[in-house]
Amino acid sequence: MARKAHTDISRLSRGALRAVDMNIKQKTERQLAQKKVSRSPFDRELVRESKRDAVLSVAASAFNRGGYANTSMDNVAEALQITKLTLYRYFKNKQQILFELHMHAMNHGEEALWLAHATGSTGLEKFLICCRRYMQGIFGEFGTCPVLVDVGSLKNPEKDRVIERRAKISKATVKIIQEGIADGTIGACDARLATLYTLSALNWIPLWYRDDGRKTADEVADEFLELFERTLTGQASHQRPLADSKA
Protein backbone atom coordinates (compact mmCIF):
# COMPACT_ATOMS: atom_id res chain seq x y z
CA MET A 1 0.00 0.00 0.00
CA ALA A 2 2.77 2.41 0.87
CA ARG A 3 4.42 1.52 -2.42
CA LYS A 4 1.20 2.26 -4.26
CA ALA A 5 1.11 5.73 -2.71
CA HIS A 6 4.52 6.41 -4.26
CA THR A 7 3.35 5.27 -7.66
CA ASP A 8 0.26 7.43 -7.49
CA ILE A 9 2.07 10.67 -6.93
CA SER A 10 4.69 10.38 -9.59
CA ARG A 11 5.07 9.29 -13.16
CA LEU A 12 8.11 7.24 -12.23
CA SER A 13 7.47 3.58 -12.83
CA ARG A 14 7.63 1.17 -9.97
CA GLY A 15 10.88 -0.15 -11.35
CA ALA A 16 12.42 3.30 -11.45
CA LEU A 17 11.28 4.16 -7.95
CA ARG A 18 12.63 0.90 -6.68
CA ALA A 19 15.94 1.55 -8.37
CA VAL A 20 16.31 4.89 -6.64
CA ASP A 21 15.32 3.59 -3.25
CA MET A 22 17.52 0.53 -3.63
CA ASN A 23 20.49 2.65 -4.67
CA ILE A 24 20.65 4.69 -1.54
CA LYS A 25 19.74 1.70 0.59
CA GLN A 26 22.56 -0.34 -0.91
CA LYS A 27 24.97 2.53 -0.58
CA THR A 28 24.09 3.02 3.04
CA GLU A 29 24.35 -0.71 3.75
CA ARG A 30 27.64 -0.91 1.89
CA GLN A 31 29.03 1.89 3.99
CA LEU A 32 27.81 0.22 7.16
CA ALA A 33 29.21 -3.11 6.03
CA GLN A 34 32.57 -1.54 5.30
CA LYS A 35 32.58 -0.15 8.79
CA LYS A 36 31.55 -3.49 10.29
CA VAL A 37 34.16 -5.60 8.57
CA SER A 38 36.98 -6.21 11.04
CA ARG A 39 35.49 -3.48 13.14
CA SER A 40 33.91 -3.45 16.50
CA PRO A 41 32.71 -0.59 18.64
CA PHE A 42 36.15 -0.75 20.24
CA ASP A 43 37.71 0.01 16.90
CA ARG A 44 39.32 3.40 17.50
CA GLU A 45 39.14 4.36 13.85
CA LEU A 46 35.44 3.55 13.63
CA VAL A 47 34.65 5.63 16.68
CA ARG A 48 36.70 8.46 15.26
CA GLU A 49 34.76 8.36 11.98
CA SER A 50 31.45 8.39 13.80
CA LYS A 51 32.51 11.43 15.74
CA ARG A 52 33.63 13.16 12.57
CA ASP A 53 30.25 12.40 10.96
CA ALA A 54 28.48 13.87 13.96
CA VAL A 55 30.47 17.09 13.65
CA LEU A 56 29.68 17.31 9.95
CA SER A 57 25.99 16.79 10.56
CA VAL A 58 25.64 19.40 13.26
CA ALA A 59 27.85 21.86 11.42
CA ALA A 60 25.79 21.42 8.25
CA SER A 61 22.60 22.26 10.09
CA ALA A 62 24.10 25.29 11.73
CA PHE A 63 25.67 26.58 8.52
CA ASN A 64 22.38 26.19 6.65
CA ARG A 65 20.34 27.94 9.29
CA GLY A 66 22.52 30.89 10.12
CA GLY A 67 25.22 30.94 7.50
CA TYR A 68 28.82 29.77 7.67
CA ALA A 69 30.30 33.10 8.75
CA ASN A 70 27.63 33.67 11.38
CA THR A 71 28.36 30.31 12.96
CA SER A 72 31.42 30.09 15.16
CA MET A 73 33.38 26.95 16.01
CA ASP A 74 32.21 27.56 19.56
CA ASN A 75 28.61 27.39 18.31
CA VAL A 76 29.23 24.04 16.63
CA ALA A 77 31.02 22.69 19.68
CA GLU A 78 28.22 23.79 22.00
CA ALA A 79 25.66 22.02 19.84
CA LEU A 80 27.71 18.85 20.22
CA GLN A 81 28.33 19.46 23.90
CA ILE A 82 32.08 19.41 23.46
CA THR A 83 34.66 22.22 23.41
CA LYS A 84 36.07 23.79 20.30
CA LEU A 85 39.47 22.30 21.14
CA THR A 86 37.96 18.91 20.55
CA LEU A 87 36.76 19.98 17.13
CA TYR A 88 40.37 20.61 16.14
CA ARG A 89 41.22 17.05 16.99
CA TYR A 90 39.01 15.86 14.15
CA PHE A 91 39.27 18.70 11.64
CA LYS A 92 42.23 20.77 10.62
CA ASN A 93 40.15 23.95 10.52
CA LYS A 94 36.70 25.41 9.91
CA GLN A 95 37.21 25.52 6.17
CA GLN A 96 37.82 21.77 6.09
CA ILE A 97 34.41 21.17 7.61
CA LEU A 98 32.72 23.35 5.00
CA PHE A 99 34.70 21.78 2.19
CA GLU A 100 33.85 18.21 3.22
CA LEU A 101 30.19 19.14 3.47
CA HIS A 102 30.23 20.47 -0.07
CA MET A 103 32.02 17.37 -1.24
CA HIS A 104 29.31 15.19 0.28
CA ALA A 105 26.67 17.19 -1.57
CA MET A 106 28.61 16.84 -4.82
CA ASN A 107 28.95 13.11 -4.23
CA HIS A 108 25.18 12.83 -3.92
CA GLY A 109 24.72 14.92 -7.03
CA GLU A 110 27.07 12.81 -9.09
CA GLU A 111 25.64 9.56 -7.75
CA ALA A 112 22.16 10.84 -8.64
CA LEU A 113 23.26 11.59 -12.21
CA TRP A 114 24.88 8.18 -12.57
CA LEU A 115 21.75 6.42 -11.32
CA ALA A 116 19.57 8.51 -13.62
CA HIS A 117 21.48 7.34 -16.66
CA ALA A 118 21.75 3.79 -15.39
CA THR A 119 18.06 3.27 -14.74
CA GLY A 120 16.11 5.99 -16.54
CA SER A 121 14.83 5.50 -20.06
CA THR A 122 13.40 8.90 -20.98
CA GLY A 123 14.67 12.38 -20.26
CA LEU A 124 11.87 13.02 -17.80
CA GLU A 125 12.41 9.73 -16.03
CA LYS A 126 16.14 10.37 -15.72
CA PHE A 127 15.49 13.83 -14.34
CA LEU A 128 13.03 12.58 -11.74
CA ILE A 129 15.30 9.73 -10.69
CA CYS A 130 18.15 12.18 -10.34
CA CYS A 131 16.13 14.57 -8.18
CA ARG A 132 14.75 11.84 -5.98
CA ARG A 133 18.14 10.32 -5.34
CA TYR A 134 19.64 13.73 -4.62
CA MET A 135 16.89 14.65 -2.18
CA GLN A 136 17.32 11.34 -0.42
CA GLY A 137 21.00 12.10 -0.11
CA ILE A 138 20.66 15.57 1.34
CA PHE A 139 17.84 14.49 3.65
CA GLY A 140 19.51 11.31 4.80
CA GLU A 141 23.09 11.43 5.85
CA PHE A 142 24.14 14.55 7.71
CA GLY A 143 20.66 15.91 7.77
CA THR A 144 21.46 18.64 5.27
CA CYS A 145 24.20 19.90 3.03
CA PRO A 146 25.25 23.49 2.47
CA VAL A 147 23.86 25.47 -0.40
CA LEU A 148 25.38 27.33 -3.28
CA VAL A 149 25.65 30.63 -1.50
CA ASP A 150 28.18 29.26 0.95
CA VAL A 151 30.52 28.42 -1.89
CA GLY A 152 31.43 32.05 -1.46
CA SER A 153 32.76 31.22 1.99
CA LEU A 154 35.09 28.57 0.66
CA LYS A 155 38.65 29.54 -0.09
CA ASN A 156 40.72 28.45 -3.07
CA PRO A 157 41.80 25.91 -4.24
CA GLU A 158 38.99 23.96 -2.59
CA LYS A 159 36.46 26.54 -3.77
CA ASP A 160 37.43 26.00 -7.39
CA ARG A 161 37.11 22.24 -7.00
CA VAL A 162 33.58 22.56 -5.67
CA ILE A 163 32.60 25.11 -8.31
CA GLU A 164 33.97 22.81 -11.01
CA ARG A 165 32.02 19.81 -9.75
CA ARG A 166 28.90 21.90 -9.38
CA ALA A 167 29.23 23.24 -12.90
CA LYS A 168 29.52 19.70 -14.25
CA ILE A 169 26.44 18.58 -12.36
CA SER A 170 24.51 21.58 -13.62
CA LYS A 171 25.62 21.00 -17.20
CA ALA A 172 24.69 17.31 -17.01
CA THR A 173 21.28 18.29 -15.69
CA VAL A 174 20.78 20.68 -18.62
CA LYS A 175 21.62 17.79 -20.94
CA ILE A 176 19.06 15.53 -19.33
CA ILE A 177 16.39 18.19 -19.74
CA GLN A 178 17.43 18.69 -23.36
CA GLU A 179 17.17 14.96 -23.89
CA GLY A 180 13.67 15.00 -22.44
CA ILE A 181 12.64 17.86 -24.67
CA ALA A 182 13.98 15.90 -27.65
CA ASP A 183 12.18 12.67 -26.74
CA GLY A 184 8.96 14.52 -25.98
CA THR A 185 8.68 13.67 -22.32
CA ILE A 186 9.61 17.21 -21.30
CA GLY A 187 7.81 20.22 -22.68
CA ALA A 188 9.68 22.72 -24.84
CA CYS A 189 11.51 25.27 -22.71
CA ASP A 190 14.90 26.85 -22.12
CA ALA A 191 16.78 23.90 -20.66
CA ARG A 192 19.31 26.06 -18.86
CA LEU A 193 16.65 28.19 -17.16
CA ALA A 194 14.60 25.12 -16.31
CA THR A 195 17.72 23.64 -14.71
CA LEU A 196 18.34 26.79 -12.68
CA TYR A 197 14.67 26.86 -11.72
CA THR A 198 14.60 23.29 -10.46
CA LEU A 199 18.06 23.25 -8.89
CA SER A 200 17.11 26.42 -7.02
CA ALA A 201 14.15 24.63 -5.52
CA LEU A 202 16.33 21.60 -4.68
CA ASN A 203 19.14 23.55 -3.13
CA TRP A 204 16.81 25.68 -1.07
CA ILE A 205 15.37 22.70 0.79
CA PRO A 206 18.09 22.53 3.47
CA LEU A 207 17.42 26.17 4.31
CA TRP A 208 13.80 25.73 5.31
CA TYR A 209 13.21 22.06 5.97
CA ARG A 210 12.80 21.12 9.60
CA ASP A 211 12.14 17.62 10.81
CA ASP A 212 9.38 18.95 13.01
CA GLY A 213 6.73 16.35 12.26
CA ARG A 214 4.80 18.55 9.85
CA LYS A 215 6.09 16.71 6.84
CA THR A 216 8.55 13.86 6.75
CA ALA A 217 11.53 14.08 4.44
CA ASP A 218 9.98 11.44 2.20
CA GLU A 219 6.74 13.37 1.95
CA VAL A 220 8.57 16.54 1.01
CA ALA A 221 10.66 14.62 -1.52
CA ASP A 222 7.52 13.09 -3.05
CA GLU A 223 5.71 16.41 -3.27
CA PHE A 224 8.70 18.12 -4.82
CA LEU A 225 9.08 15.28 -7.29
CA GLU A 226 5.47 15.86 -8.25
CA LEU A 227 6.11 19.57 -8.69
CA PHE A 228 9.24 18.87 -10.76
CA GLU A 229 7.21 16.63 -12.98
CA ARG A 230 4.49 19.20 -13.45
CA THR A 231 7.06 21.87 -14.26
CA LEU A 232 8.69 19.78 -16.94
CA THR A 233 5.72 18.05 -18.46
CA GLY A 234 3.54 21.16 -18.61
CA GLN A 235 2.88 22.43 -22.08
CA ALA A 236 3.68 25.92 -23.20
CA SER A 237 0.50 27.92 -22.69
CA HIS A 238 0.06 28.68 -26.37
CA GLN A 239 -0.08 24.95 -26.99
CA ARG A 240 -2.30 23.98 -24.10
CA PRO A 241 -6.08 24.22 -24.46
CA LEU A 242 -7.58 26.89 -22.26
CA ALA A 243 -9.48 25.56 -19.30
CA ASP A 244 -12.56 27.51 -20.29
CA SER A 245 -12.46 26.22 -23.87
CA LYS A 246 -13.50 22.78 -22.69
CA ALA A 247 -17.14 22.02 -23.41
Next chain:
Amino acid sequence: MARKAHTDISRLSRGALRAVDMNIKQKTERQLAQKKVSRSPFDRELVRESKRDAVLSVAASAFNRGGYANTSMDNVAEALQITKLTLYRYFKNKQQILFELHMHAMNHGEEALWLAHATGSTGLEKFLICCRRYMQGIFGEFGTCPVLVDVGSLKNPEKDRVIERRAKISKATVKIIQEGIADGTIGACDARLATLYTLSALNWIPLWYRDDGRKTADEVADEFLELFERTLTGQASHQRPLADSKA
Protein backbone atom coordinates in the same frame (compact mmCIF):
# COMPACT_ATOMS: atom_id res chain seq x y z
CA MET B 1 4.23 42.21 -32.22
CA ALA B 2 6.42 42.37 -29.14
CA ARG B 3 3.23 42.57 -27.12
CA LYS B 4 1.97 39.46 -28.84
CA ALA B 5 5.14 37.61 -27.89
CA HIS B 6 4.34 38.28 -24.24
CA THR B 7 0.83 36.99 -24.69
CA ASP B 8 2.06 33.83 -26.38
CA ILE B 9 4.31 32.72 -23.58
CA SER B 10 1.96 33.19 -20.68
CA ARG B 11 -1.62 32.63 -19.77
CA LEU B 12 -1.86 36.15 -18.39
CA SER B 13 -4.34 38.19 -20.33
CA ARG B 14 -3.19 41.28 -22.14
CA GLY B 15 -4.98 43.33 -19.55
CA ALA B 16 -3.17 41.62 -16.70
CA LEU B 17 0.22 41.93 -18.35
CA ARG B 18 -0.40 45.56 -19.03
CA ALA B 19 -1.41 46.11 -15.43
CA VAL B 20 1.85 44.65 -14.17
CA ASP B 21 4.01 46.56 -16.61
CA MET B 22 2.10 49.78 -15.99
CA ASN B 23 2.42 49.36 -12.23
CA ILE B 24 6.17 49.35 -12.17
CA LYS B 25 6.36 51.96 -14.89
CA GLN B 26 4.08 54.28 -12.96
CA LYS B 27 5.95 53.65 -9.76
CA THR B 28 9.26 54.41 -11.39
CA GLU B 29 7.88 57.55 -13.00
CA ARG B 30 6.28 58.65 -9.77
CA GLN B 31 9.58 58.28 -7.98
CA LEU B 32 11.36 60.22 -10.72
CA ALA B 33 8.66 62.90 -10.65
CA GLN B 34 8.98 63.23 -6.90
CA LYS B 35 12.66 63.76 -7.35
CA LYS B 36 12.15 66.29 -10.12
CA VAL B 37 9.61 68.43 -8.32
CA SER B 38 11.46 71.44 -6.92
CA ARG B 39 14.66 69.61 -7.54
CA SER B 40 17.49 70.23 -9.88
CA PRO B 41 20.78 68.43 -10.28
CA PHE B 42 22.16 71.08 -7.96
CA ASP B 43 19.79 69.96 -5.27
CA ARG B 44 22.12 68.65 -2.55
CA GLU B 45 19.54 66.25 -1.19
CA LEU B 46 18.86 64.78 -4.62
CA VAL B 47 22.55 64.20 -5.24
CA ARG B 48 22.85 62.60 -1.83
CA GLU B 49 19.98 60.20 -2.57
CA SER B 50 21.49 59.26 -5.91
CA LYS B 51 24.74 58.43 -4.22
CA ARG B 52 22.94 56.36 -1.58
CA ASP B 53 21.12 54.44 -4.32
CA ALA B 54 24.42 53.75 -6.06
CA VAL B 55 25.89 52.33 -2.85
CA LEU B 56 22.85 50.11 -2.35
CA SER B 57 23.02 48.81 -5.89
CA VAL B 58 26.68 47.92 -5.83
CA ALA B 59 26.46 46.50 -2.33
CA ALA B 60 23.50 44.33 -3.33
CA SER B 61 25.45 42.85 -6.22
CA ALA B 62 28.49 42.17 -4.08
CA PHE B 63 26.46 40.65 -1.24
CA ASN B 64 24.61 38.36 -3.66
CA ARG B 65 27.74 37.20 -5.42
CA GLY B 66 30.03 36.53 -2.49
CA GLY B 67 27.90 36.79 0.58
CA TYR B 68 27.48 39.60 3.08
CA ALA B 69 30.19 38.43 5.47
CA ASN B 70 32.67 37.78 2.69
CA THR B 71 32.25 41.31 1.37
CA SER B 72 34.06 44.06 3.23
CA MET B 73 33.15 47.75 3.28
CA ASP B 74 36.46 48.25 1.52
CA ASN B 75 35.24 45.94 -1.26
CA VAL B 76 32.06 47.95 -1.71
CA ALA B 77 33.98 51.22 -1.67
CA GLU B 78 36.47 49.96 -4.25
CA ALA B 79 33.66 48.93 -6.58
CA LEU B 80 32.34 52.50 -6.35
CA GLN B 81 35.80 53.99 -6.63
CA ILE B 82 35.49 55.81 -3.33
CA THR B 83 36.95 55.12 0.11
CA LYS B 84 35.15 53.34 2.90
CA LEU B 85 35.14 56.56 4.92
CA THR B 86 32.84 57.99 2.31
CA LEU B 87 30.45 55.06 2.77
CA TYR B 88 30.04 56.10 6.40
CA ARG B 89 28.90 59.50 5.28
CA TYR B 90 25.82 57.95 3.70
CA PHE B 91 25.18 54.93 5.91
CA LYS B 92 25.47 54.54 9.63
CA ASN B 93 27.06 51.10 9.29
CA LYS B 94 27.25 47.96 7.18
CA GLN B 95 24.13 46.47 8.76
CA GLN B 96 22.09 49.49 7.66
CA ILE B 97 23.00 48.81 4.05
CA LEU B 98 21.90 45.17 4.33
CA PHE B 99 18.72 46.12 6.15
CA GLU B 100 17.69 48.71 3.57
CA LEU B 101 18.31 46.21 0.80
CA HIS B 102 16.03 43.70 2.47
CA MET B 103 13.42 46.39 2.97
CA HIS B 104 13.48 47.18 -0.74
CA ALA B 105 12.92 43.54 -1.54
CA MET B 106 10.02 43.37 0.91
CA ASN B 107 8.55 46.53 -0.60
CA HIS B 108 8.57 44.85 -4.01
CA GLY B 109 7.05 41.72 -2.55
CA GLU B 110 4.22 43.58 -0.87
CA GLU B 111 3.61 45.76 -3.90
CA ALA B 112 3.44 42.60 -6.01
CA LEU B 113 0.85 41.07 -3.70
CA TRP B 114 -1.22 44.24 -3.73
CA LEU B 115 -1.17 44.38 -7.50
CA ALA B 116 -2.06 40.71 -7.74
CA HIS B 117 -5.21 41.24 -5.72
CA ALA B 118 -6.03 44.50 -7.45
CA THR B 119 -5.84 43.20 -10.99
CA GLY B 120 -5.96 39.38 -10.90
CA SER B 121 -9.22 37.51 -11.14
CA THR B 122 -8.22 33.89 -10.57
CA GLY B 123 -5.72 32.37 -8.18
CA LEU B 124 -3.37 31.49 -11.00
CA GLU B 125 -3.60 34.93 -12.53
CA LYS B 126 -2.94 36.58 -9.20
CA PHE B 127 0.07 34.36 -8.63
CA LEU B 128 1.54 35.11 -12.04
CA ILE B 129 0.95 38.83 -11.69
CA CYS B 130 2.63 38.73 -8.32
CA CYS B 131 5.68 36.88 -9.62
CA ARG B 132 6.04 39.07 -12.64
CA ARG B 133 5.88 42.27 -10.63
CA TYR B 134 8.32 40.93 -8.07
CA MET B 135 10.82 39.88 -10.72
CA GLN B 136 10.55 43.28 -12.36
CA GLY B 137 11.30 44.80 -9.00
CA ILE B 138 14.37 42.78 -8.19
CA PHE B 139 15.68 43.06 -11.75
CA GLY B 140 15.01 46.74 -12.07
CA GLU B 141 16.05 49.06 -9.32
CA PHE B 142 19.32 48.19 -7.63
CA GLY B 143 20.01 45.35 -10.01
CA THR B 144 19.41 42.74 -7.37
CA CYS B 145 18.22 42.29 -3.83
CA PRO B 146 19.68 40.02 -1.18
CA VAL B 147 18.28 36.58 -0.66
CA LEU B 148 16.84 34.76 2.30
CA VAL B 149 20.11 33.29 3.48
CA ASP B 150 21.51 36.71 4.28
CA VAL B 151 18.71 37.30 6.73
CA GLY B 152 21.01 35.32 8.97
CA SER B 153 23.52 38.15 8.70
CA LEU B 154 21.04 40.73 9.95
CA LYS B 155 20.99 41.58 13.61
CA ASN B 156 17.95 42.16 15.77
CA PRO B 157 15.64 44.06 15.89
CA GLU B 158 15.94 44.71 12.18
CA LYS B 159 16.25 40.99 11.51
CA ASP B 160 12.92 40.30 13.19
CA ARG B 161 11.25 43.01 11.15
CA VAL B 162 12.47 41.50 7.90
CA ILE B 163 11.54 37.98 8.99
CA GLU B 164 8.07 39.17 9.94
CA ARG B 165 7.50 40.88 6.60
CA ARG B 166 8.86 37.87 4.75
CA ALA B 167 6.59 35.52 6.68
CA LYS B 168 3.58 37.64 5.79
CA ILE B 169 4.51 37.64 2.12
CA SER B 170 5.00 33.89 2.19
CA LYS B 171 1.66 33.31 3.93
CA ALA B 172 -0.14 35.57 1.47
CA THR B 173 1.42 33.62 -1.38
CA VAL B 174 0.20 30.34 0.13
CA LYS B 175 -3.30 31.85 0.27
CA ILE B 176 -3.19 32.84 -3.37
CA ILE B 177 -2.18 29.31 -4.33
CA GLN B 178 -4.95 27.90 -2.14
CA GLU B 179 -7.40 30.23 -3.86
CA GLY B 180 -6.21 28.96 -7.22
CA ILE B 181 -6.61 25.36 -6.15
CA ALA B 182 -10.15 26.19 -4.98
CA ASP B 183 -11.14 27.98 -8.21
CA GLY B 184 -9.58 25.25 -10.33
CA THR B 185 -6.94 27.32 -12.05
CA ILE B 186 -4.18 25.71 -10.02
CA GLY B 187 -3.79 21.95 -9.80
CA ALA B 188 -4.21 20.22 -6.47
CA CYS B 189 -1.03 20.27 -4.44
CA ASP B 190 0.39 21.20 -1.06
CA ALA B 191 0.12 24.97 -1.23
CA ARG B 192 2.84 25.54 1.34
CA LEU B 193 5.35 23.36 -0.47
CA ALA B 194 4.39 24.86 -3.82
CA THR B 195 5.03 28.29 -2.31
CA LEU B 196 8.44 27.25 -1.01
CA TYR B 197 9.22 25.66 -4.36
CA THR B 198 8.37 28.75 -6.38
CA LEU B 199 9.76 31.31 -3.94
CA SER B 200 13.01 29.35 -3.91
CA ALA B 201 13.27 29.73 -7.66
CA LEU B 202 12.39 33.44 -7.40
CA ASN B 203 14.81 34.22 -4.61
CA TRP B 204 17.64 32.35 -6.27
CA ILE B 205 17.59 34.55 -9.36
CA PRO B 206 19.83 37.31 -7.94
CA LEU B 207 22.46 34.70 -7.17
CA TRP B 208 22.98 33.52 -10.70
CA TYR B 209 21.57 36.16 -13.03
CA ARG B 210 24.14 38.21 -14.87
CA ASP B 211 23.29 40.91 -17.34
CA ASP B 212 25.79 39.43 -19.77
CA GLY B 213 23.70 39.57 -22.91
CA ARG B 214 22.79 35.90 -22.86
CA LYS B 215 19.31 36.59 -21.68
CA THR B 216 17.75 39.92 -20.84
CA ALA B 217 15.99 40.34 -17.53
CA ASP B 218 12.65 40.44 -19.31
CA GLU B 219 13.39 37.19 -21.14
CA VAL B 220 14.33 35.46 -17.91
CA ALA B 221 11.22 36.86 -16.23
CA ASP B 222 9.04 35.60 -19.09
CA GLU B 223 10.57 32.14 -19.09
CA PHE B 224 10.24 31.83 -15.33
CA LEU B 225 6.65 32.99 -15.53
CA GLU B 226 6.06 30.22 -18.05
CA LEU B 227 7.67 27.68 -15.73
CA PHE B 228 5.65 28.95 -12.76
CA GLU B 229 2.51 28.51 -14.80
CA ARG B 230 3.42 24.99 -15.82
CA THR B 231 4.21 24.08 -12.24
CA LEU B 232 0.88 25.27 -10.96
CA THR B 233 -1.41 24.27 -13.80
CA GLY B 234 0.07 20.81 -14.22
CA GLN B 235 -2.19 18.00 -13.17
CA ALA B 236 -1.24 15.44 -10.60
CA SER B 237 0.17 12.50 -12.55
CA HIS B 238 -2.54 10.10 -11.43
CA GLN B 239 -5.07 12.46 -12.98
CA ARG B 240 -3.25 13.21 -16.19
CA PRO B 241 -3.52 10.82 -19.12
CA LEU B 242 -0.28 9.05 -19.90
CA ALA B 243 1.44 10.29 -23.03
CA ASP B 244 1.59 6.77 -24.46
CA SER B 245 -2.08 6.11 -23.77
CA LYS B 246 -3.05 8.52 -26.52
CA ALA B 247 -4.23 6.71 -29.61
Next chain:
DNA sequence: TAACAAGCATACTAACGAGTATAAAACGAT
Protein backbone atom coordinates in the same frame (compact mmCIF):
# COMPACT_ATOMS: atom_id res chain seq x y z
C1' DT C 1 48.24 -0.22 38.10
C1' DA C 2 50.32 2.12 34.36
C1' DA C 3 50.19 4.00 29.98
C1' DC C 4 47.80 6.07 26.58
C1' DA C 5 43.96 8.53 24.45
C1' DA C 6 40.51 11.85 24.61
C1' DG C 7 38.53 15.82 26.33
C1' DC C 8 38.77 20.01 28.87
C1' DA C 9 40.08 24.67 31.35
C1' DT C 10 42.57 28.52 30.92
C1' DA C 11 45.06 31.60 28.53
C1' DC C 12 46.88 33.25 24.63
C1' DT C 13 48.27 34.99 19.66
C1' DA C 14 47.03 36.59 15.35
C1' DA C 15 44.27 38.23 11.80
C1' DC C 16 40.57 40.56 10.09
C1' DG C 17 37.31 44.00 9.45
C1' DA C 18 33.98 47.43 11.35
C1' DG C 19 34.14 51.81 12.62
C1' DT C 20 36.39 56.28 14.18
C1' DA C 21 39.77 60.42 14.78
C1' DT C 22 42.37 63.82 12.72
C1' DA C 23 44.03 66.61 9.30
C1' DA C 24 44.75 67.55 4.54
C1' DA C 25 43.37 67.66 -0.29
C1' DA C 26 40.09 68.24 -3.80
C1' DC C 27 36.05 70.12 -5.55
C1' DG C 28 32.29 73.25 -6.33
C1' DA C 29 29.90 77.57 -5.76
C1' DT C 30 30.23 82.41 -5.43
Next chain:
DNA sequence: ATCGTTTTATACTCGTTAGTATGCTTGTTA
Protein backbone atom coordinates in the same frame (compact mmCIF):
# COMPACT_ATOMS: atom_id res chain seq x y z
C1' DA D 1 40.54 83.96 -4.71
C1' DT D 2 37.77 82.50 -0.91
C1' DC D 3 34.78 79.71 1.54
C1' DG D 4 32.21 75.70 2.42
C1' DT D 5 31.44 70.97 1.30
C1' DT D 6 32.96 66.56 0.16
C1' DT D 7 36.32 63.21 -0.11
C1' DT D 8 40.55 61.23 1.06
C1' DA D 9 45.03 59.63 3.49
C1' DT D 10 46.76 57.92 7.38
C1' DA D 11 46.46 55.99 11.58
C1' DC D 12 44.09 54.05 15.00
C1' DT D 13 40.77 51.39 18.49
C1' DC D 14 38.00 47.67 19.37
C1' DG D 15 35.64 43.40 19.05
C1' DT D 16 35.27 38.99 17.25
C1' DT D 17 36.77 34.65 16.03
C1' DA D 18 40.05 31.16 14.25
C1' DG D 19 43.42 28.62 15.88
C1' DT D 20 47.14 27.24 19.30
C1' DA D 21 49.94 26.29 23.80
C1' DT D 22 50.08 24.25 28.10
C1' DG D 23 48.83 21.41 31.59
C1' DC D 24 45.20 18.91 33.96
C1' DT D 25 41.26 15.56 34.34
C1' DT D 26 38.82 11.68 32.88
C1' DG D 27 38.21 7.49 30.53
C1' DT D 28 39.93 3.33 28.24
C1' DT D 29 42.95 -0.44 27.42
C1' DA D 30 46.45 -3.80 28.39
